[in-house]
Amino acid sequence: MNDLRRTRTLLALLVAAAIAACSGGAGEGDAPPGPPPLEDAAMGGPFELTSETGETVRDTDFAGQYRLIYFGYTFCPDVCPVDMQKLGQAMRALEERDADLAARVQPIFISVDPGRDTPEVLTEFTDSFHPRLLGLTGSPEVLADMVQRYGSYAEIPEGQNAEGYLVNHSNNVIMYGPEGEPLVNLDMSASPEDVAAEIDRWAS
Template sequence: MNERKSAKTGLSTLLAACLLAACSANPDGSAPPPLEGAAIGGAFELVDENGETVRDTDFAGQNRVVYFGYAFCPDVCPVDMQKLGQAMRVLEERDPELAETITPIFISVDPARDTPDVLQQFTDSFHPRMVGLSGSREAIDAAVERYGVYYQLGEDDGSGNYLVDHSNNAILFGPEGEPLVILPIQDSPEAIADSMAAWAR
């Protein structure tokens, strides 16, 4: 089994465990986060929408939602990012101070097409504080491995168009980069906001 298939299997197991633990349920704040101790996340060195180098340490002290996808995705990524952007707005209305501690991060697995300008247009259409990151294939693959992500480039149709098969998990990490919970991105913005409010630190 190759590394990407292994990562996909590992994250599927984590997702199942998260669902069994009722990801959004933490009424008194005493429960341990569903992903506590999971070996996902860590260092990365990528490029932001301004062409500047960005490292994971640049987000120290911030909760962060990390999602891997690509801007040319025809359906899943824009729908997920729309929900995440809406969830951030729900949280901003409910608890502005908490919302300010959360940074949504979209990491592209398609650097050939997702230039800084493309990423800026993509992320800005969903939330003004959403950060788009890309970089070299080697840098992205290093992040993919650390974050337990699966992706596979599809066949080019001859005109530069292709699809990318990829996992679509939105994972909330704490202020020290520790994994907390897989957000219910398949649910409503309100449910996503509930989960962020329950587990953000």
């Protein structure tokens, strides 16, 4: 019950942060936007997952980099492909806007469906959207713990046909800082250029 309450609280915080980022962020050339919306959120933490190439990947591997973390699955019929297409476009816009900053931003797609999302499937999926989009996954137990700690939600229904089940999940792209600190829930309803500007805004 405490876990469920904590998850709901984090999701509510993410919604509030998204609203704040949309309404109160600074534009290009404006004064600094102030503290990031998720500055005090109890989110994130260490992890150990498997990459799309089969290698072990830890949170410490991204030290010094901004991380854009999304939980989803490749068999998602609509939401995940749309979000990853937008994220890929935003990364290209950021590369044009500030190539040095873009090189320090790592987009990460974490599959919560390890039964179907093999390394080969993950590679094909991520390569479709941006060459630097990294696919990760892990055991169901590890993923369940990480999803909760990172303020997201995912649930694979039991007893479903292995070929056709759907996964209920949140679709937040959360930006974390160089030390793994949560910064902002990116507004993925905005244009790719505006998403790139938002990344630039919160990168110190």
